[in-house]
Amino acid sequence: MAEATLxxxxxxxxxxxGPADAPVTLVEYGDxxxxxxxEAYGIVKDIxxxxxxxxxxxxxxxxxxxxHPHAESAAVAAEAAAAQGKFWEMHDTLFENQQxxxxxxxxxxxxxxGLDEDQFASDIENETYREKIEADFMSGxxxxxxGTPTFFINGVRYDGNWRSGDFFEALQSGQSxxxxx
Amino acid sequence: MSNPLSVxxxxxxxxxxxxxxxxxxxAAKKSVSLHDLRGKNVILAFYPADWSSVCGxxxxxxxxxxxxxxxxxxxxxxxxxxxxxxxxxxxxDRNLGMKLLADFxxxxxxxxLYGVYNAEEGVSERALFVIDKDGVIRxxxxxxxxxxxxxxxxLKTLNEIEENKGAASHG
Numbered sequence: 001m002a003e004a005t006l007x008x009x010x011x012x013x014x015x016x017x018g019p020a021d022a023p024v025t026l027v028e029y030g031d032x033x034x035x036x037x038x039e040a041y042g043i044v045k046d047i048x049x050x051x052x053x054x055x056x057x058x059x060x061x062x063x064x065x066x067x068h069p070h071a072e073s074a075a076v077a078a079e080a081a082a083a084q085g086k087f088w089e090m091h092d093t094l095f096e097n098q099q100x101x102x103x104x105x106x107x108x109x110x111x112x113x114g115l116d117e118d119q120f121a122s123d124i125e126n127e128t129y130r131e132k133i134e135a136d137f138m139s140g141x142x143x144x145x146x147g148t149p150t151f152f153i154n155g156v157r158y159d160g161n162w163r164s165g166d167f168f169e170a171l172q173s174g175q176s177x178x179x180x181x
Numbered sequence: 182m183s184n185p186l187s188v189x190x191x192x193x194x195x196x197x198x199x200x201x202x203x204x205x206x207x208a209a210k211k212s213v214s215l216h217d218l219r220g221k222n223v224i225l226a227f228y229p230a231d232w233s234s235v236c237g238x239x240x241x242x243x244x245x246x247x248x249x250x251x252x253x254x255x256x257x258x259x260x261x262x263x264x265x266x267x268x269x270x271x272x273x274d275r276n277l278g279m280k281l282l283a284d285f286x287x288x289x290x291x292x293x294l295y296g297v298y299n300a301e302e303g304v305s306e307r308a309l310f311v312i313d314k315d316g317v318i319r320x321x322x323x324x325x326x327x328x329x330x331x332x333x334x335x336l337k338t339l340n341e342i343e344e345n346k347g348a349a350s351h352g
Contacts, residue, residue, distance in 0.1 A: 004333055066278070067241055141336060142336055144333035145242065147239065
């Protein structure tokens with residue numbers, strides 16, 4: 001059985017937290033409107049706190065627009081915030097406010113984060129961000145993303161339960177499969 | 182244990198209802214036969230049941246990729262032992278664009294034909310087949326019930342099929 005592995009390495013196109021030379025890299029493919037991703041957001045934050053500089057985290061877009069009508073515009077908002085150096089602030093704000101991802105809400109979050117509002121409003125119309133999101137989606141599809149969120153630990157898809165302590169242990173060891181032979 | 186058909190085998194033909202009739206008792210209005218799709222690549226996604234959350238995720242993900250499959254001249258068919266009315270409600274609820282086939286009567290017949298019926302649970306296994314334009318199985322995989330297989334191997338297989346097309350394979 002072929003295991004699912006990342007086809008696109010973490011690189012300069014990614015939004016990254018943590019040091020480049022961290023022994024463990026966690027990649028999430030997520031959707032800002034997905035409630036499971038909202039739950040995972042807190043879990044990942046907690047693990048980041050516990051592992052500190054031992055883990056690097058990258059977030060990639062995988063909006064399931066057929067079931068989540070606001071997922072794409074929310075992803076665009078985060079990418080547009082990134083253009084002003086505030087990707088993670090917007091990423092966090094979106095996951096903390098999943099119940100309202102309307103166009104108006106997105107503009108107000110941008111204002112709260114101190115973004116240049118005119119710039120932001122024009123950026124969210126920019127096709128470049130949609131292309132970036134599509135590229136994320138494509139790399140996810142080819143890497144075996146099988147739902148949202150999907151996690152990859154050091155390039156290998158994590159098929160265990162991310163709600164359990166196993167996830168932390170897998171990240172601590174840097175291996176998606178605890179008993180991999 | 183399931184014993185899925187292997188790569189290289191001819192995919193057996195079948196006909197299953199794809200849409201619920203207007204009312205119970207009426208014969209299914211529409212059905213899909215594999216041979217109708219000859220000339221196209223076909224992805225068969227067998228899954229245990231409508232509504233269970235893992236399947237929902239799997240089909241939701243595939244649903245989002247229908248455009249990618251289409252670009253590779255492929256049509257995806259979902260197959261489970263749920264009846265046509267159940268499929269209809271499930272499709273509407275999840276906004277699914279692919280056809281869901283009901284392997285309902287006789288129960289699991291097509292799943293058995295492909296060697297992916299789980300008799301103990303009375304459902305189809307979570308299994309994937311990619312069939313090329315000539316009806317030959319090019320990818321065959323049974324996933325653990327609780328793990329969504331994703332589409333990476335489907336896309337890889339479709340890429341291989343489409344890249345080799347016309348390249349020295351004819352004549």
